[in-house]
Amino acid sequence: MAFAPLVLCEAGPPQPSQPSGQSADRLRLVFGDVTIELAADTGAKRIAEIVHALGASSR
Numbered sequence: 001m002a003f004a005p006l007v008l009c010e011a012g013p014p015q016p017s018q019p020s021g022q023s024a025d026r027l028r029l030v031f032g033d034v035t036i037e038l039a040a041d042t043g044a045k046r047i048a049e050i051v052h053a054l055g056a057s058s059r
Contacts, residue, residue, distance in 0.1 A: 029054075 025040040027047070031054040038047070 031055075 027038045027040055027042055029036045029038065029047070029050060031051075034054065036050060038050075
């Protein structure tokens with residue numbers, strides 16, 4: 001199994017406050033114009049699968 005390179009960085013300017021009912025403990029994956037939000041406790045394997053799928057769809 002191969003993994004896509006992944007860069008984690010500080011977020012840009014503050015985002016508007018989230019609507020009620022959404023937790024601040026979220027993981028946001030941004031790939032071009034696609035944004036996916038996951039629970040903060042999403043496993044590394046699942047994150048790798050999603051990143052791999054996004055990379056495959058861009059080829």
